[in-house]
Amino acid sequence: MRLPRFAILLCALACLSLLAGRPALAVDPTALANPALQARYLALTHELRCVVCQGETIADSNAWLASDLRRQVRELLVAGKSDDDIRGYMVARYGNYILLKPPFSLRTAWLWLAPGVLLIIGALVALRIVRQRSAMVAQDTEPLEEEVRS
Amino acid sequence: MARFLIPLGVFVALAIVLGVAIKHSPDKENIASPLIGKPTPQFALPDLSEPSKTITTNDLKGHWYVLNVWGTWCVTCRAEHPMLLEAARQGIVPIIGLNWRDDDDEARAWLNKLGNPYALVIVDREGRTAIDLGIYKAPESFLVNPQGVIVYKQVGEITPEVWQKEFVARIKGTTAGKS
Numbered sequence: 001m002r003l004p005r006f007a008i009l010l011c012a013l014a015c016l017s018l019l020a021g022r023p024a025l026a027v028d029p030t031a032l033a034n035p036a037l038q039a040r041y042l043a044l045t046h047e048l049r050c051v052v053c054q055g056e057t058i059a060d061s062n063a064w065l066a067s068d069l070r071r072q073v074r075e076l077l078v079a080g081k082s083d084d085d086i087r088g089y090m091v092a093r094y095g096n097y098i099l100l101k102p103p104f105s106l107r108t109a110w111l112w113l114a115p116g117v118l119l120i121i122g123a124l125v126a127l128r129i130v131r132q133r134s135a136m137v138a139q140d141t142e143p144l145e146e147e148v149r150s
Numbered sequence: 151m152a153r154f155l156i157p158l159g160v161f162v163a164l165a166i167v168l169g170v171a172i173k174h175s176p177d178k179e180n181i182a183s184p185l186i187g188k189p190t191p192q193f194a195l196p197d198l199s200e201p202s203k204t205i206t207t208n209d210l211k212g213h214w215y216v217l218n219v220w221g222t223w224c225v226t227c228r229a230e231h232p233m234l235l236e237a238a239r240q241g242i243v244p245i246i247g248l249n250w251r252d253d254d255d256e257a258r259a260w261l262n263k264l265g266n267p268y269a270l271v272i273v274d275r276e277g278r279t280a281i282d283l284g285i286y287k288a289p290e291s292f293l294v295n296p297q298g299v300i301v302y303k304q305v306g307e308i309t310p311e312v313w314q315k316e317f318v319a320r321i322k323g324t325t326a327g328k329s
Contacts, residue, residue, distance in 0.1 A: 065286055095183065
């Protein structure tokens with residue numbers, strides 16, 4: 001009796017997590033009249049973090065702070081501001097945290113460089129292992145045949 | 151032995167890096183405000199008690215004040231309210247309320263019912279000034295010095311400890327120490 005209940009609970013939790021992970025669609029019914037501006041609007045709102053809702057962009061969030069921020073982006077675009085002006089406007093108020101893609105600076109350098117460095121380290125390690133193995137093969141071919149067979 | 155030491159070393163290094171990163175990651179409760187040390191953003195907002203009257207940033211300049219962002223929809227604001235009443239009773243610094251995205255009648259009813267700690271309440275119904283202030287959740291409170299510069303920002307409830315340490319100490323520290 002205990003186990004099925006637990007299973008049901010797990011199932012329910014899995015379903016809930018699926019629902020929670022689904023991005024909210026079409027938060028903005030009205031598009032900007034100018035298609036070029038609308039494209040920039042969409043790009044920008046996907047770059048800005050909805051500060052109250054953590055992982056979401058302001059484009060995906062239904063929170064009213066996100067809708068206020070979208071309104072601001074729209075108005076600044078219509079007023080002829082550049083994308084950088086708008087990013088700067090947001091950062092001046094909310095800090096770099098509002099940018100989902102953090103800018104490259106001394107403080108964030110490790111963040112940007114770490115994947116590359118790790119990849120190089122991994123490649124070097126792999127190369128060393130391959131070299132060692134082939135050296136072993138060159139020394140003696142007998143064990144290789146055994147290895148292949150087993 | 152060395153075969154195991156290398157992965158172990160990598161694991162320990164990774165654990166340290168991630169541990170430090172988690173410790174220093176921006177706390178969702180308190181994103182450092184870029185406005186600290188900067189002049190209070192310009193605004194011109196109606197007075198809650200007299201909506202035909204407009205209050206601007208310059209009207210508030212010349213003395214210390216606390217700008218407290220609140221709304222009747224905000225649960226933590228209700229929890230904070232008794233502390234604000236106590237702070238107002240102490241009379242050290244006036245508290246200016248910024249009523250954020252709220253209904254004027256409900257805001258007035260709230261103050262009538264729970265008591266009014268504010269020297270003045272300004273109304274930001276569209277949330278524009280809130281964006282200029284980098285507000286993302288209520289309550290948030292700014293401490294502004296007589297030059298109109300933001301000295302401190304509290305995100306979330308002002309507890310008695312925060313009130314003493316971050317607000318009162320800062321006001322008393324500068325007024326007693328330097329001038």
